[in-house]
Amino acid sequence: MSKILEVNNLNISFHTFAGEVKAIRGANFHLNKGETLAIVGESGSGKSVTTKAIMRLLPETNSEIKEGEILFDGKDLTKLSDKQMQSIRGKEISMIFQDPMTSLNPTMTVGKQIMEPIIKHQNMSKSAAKQRAIELLKLVGIPMAEERFKQYPHQFSGGMRQRVVIAIALACNPKVLIADEPTTALDVTIQAQILELMKDLQKKIDTSIIFITHDLGVVANVADRVAVMYGGKIIEIGTVDEIFYNPQHPYTWGLISSMPDLDTAEDELYAIPGSPPDLLNPPKGDAFAPRNEYAMKIDLEQEPPMFKVSDTHYAATWLLHPDAPKVEPPAAVMKRKEMYPGYNNK
């Protein structure tokens, strides 16, 4: 499988009145051609900042890419000029935002908004672009596309608006599509429709997707691989089966245990204690250590490197060090391991 996008040792800081916030502290991952990579983590873990960096949408006034590179098609996106970036953004890499209510322009008809990237990037005539826009509306499942083309965003429901946003993102057949919580603002039934649509379109136009979400159910539904972020780092990455049935990092354990599935009957849900780390003064060792009941002395002193679990599965926790004591993960995780014994050899 060839890599289409590669993020190497990315470090991003924001300069605020209170000091330097180290939002991303050495993130490494890649996106394979044709796959869906889900990035999960709580708010403030750096999911959105990472993808905004890929799109070069971070505010220039107060943010800074301190280190690292983002390789797309052999080019380092962090080094491109604004002009060069404009020919990539929206054409080669495009984005679907979380809130369809605010990401569309309320004063423009949806047709115009879909035509915008087509005219800008593909040098089509207006009438050809219109044809293409109507085609796209049909593709994303909007009935009566010709009439809907002339309507304004407020005439659409939330699910329909998100379909329009997807149509805009797909207008130029992008190689990479970044979806930042595209279904969080939607109802479950609508969410299911949008997820089906995205999977269907992925097959049709052969794009690679980075899918950001905090809903593990959605991850299980769409992802091929999963990256778990915490405190500005990827702390575990692997195929969706590896993350769900053989998680290694205590934070991943916590995430999985704190979500009730439909037959959870225990008296108390597992809750990760405490709150996310303060990235103004990031902790010295493992950022998760203060909330981690399995933390060892070394967790407070030294950051764990990525340990290899399998060819596709890596996790940054000292528990994987050969000298570490064997610990028993929480019950909910053990249950999962049993459900899928193939990964039980550890």
Next chain:
Amino acid sequence: METRKKLLEIKNLKQYFNVGKPNEVRAVDGISFDIYEGETLGLVGESGCGKSTTGRTIIRLYDATDGEVLYDGVNVHGKKSKEELKAFNHKMQMIFQDPYASLNPRMKVSDVIAEGIDIHGLAKTKEDRMNKVYELLETVGLNKEHANRYPHEFSGGQRQRIGIARALAVDPDFIIADEPISALDVSIQAQVVNLMKKLQKEKGLTYLFIAHDLSMVKYISDRIGVMYFGKVVELAPADELYNNPKHPYTQSLLSAIPLPDPISERSRKRKTYDPKMHNYQADETVQLREVSPGHFVLCSEKEFEQYKK
């Protein structure tokens, strides 16, 4: 079931907006259900189905268009003196969805929490008042020092705890929680849900829990009502509803929840619901009928026979 005391009886409640105008909205269209003392009733449905309006009408934030809400046998709506209203507000409280919008940013946490105590005159001295606030903060897992801060200094989960402390301040029996966890992160959701469960056990509270996250609702609720377009289409004990959904809308809703389990996700078959599929005739009465003990489904006589099987 019969021996349990009904705390709240909702009878044919209707809430219309813009009555008599062309844009009349029937947000809640004749719903009836009971809430028993000490239980948690979950109310689910997609946005716009009227679940929040139901909660808000029950607590009298809206005046009901028609129907009755009986709390402990006394009608909530209708003309009431100030004293009667006060006594009623004492028993019923609400927790709101958005912890960022529901706390006054210009009030200290202690004043936010003590507002109810002041209105109802529950504290005799200033010291007494502050002690009550401290106690409440501790109950919800915050500490004393937080009393003198302002809401913006707290995270979402902490703010929701403040919202819960405010609701508890007047020692209510019944709490309406309108999507209390939707705005929170997954790991924080579990903390708040655990807190709500703990408080229920300690204080014998009754909850109406409104949400659209079905797996969390299943976890916290004893019984669940499913709403669709202003009507309750199915009402059943939580396990029964999930294992044996009867109404096609409930089935489609359940089939749409993504589960954190990649293997079952790969074989997911989603059902769709179209209200036309019932094909109700004009002479059929469509109402909630009990298909098995405690399990109610909105159906016609003909469907009722099918569902009973």
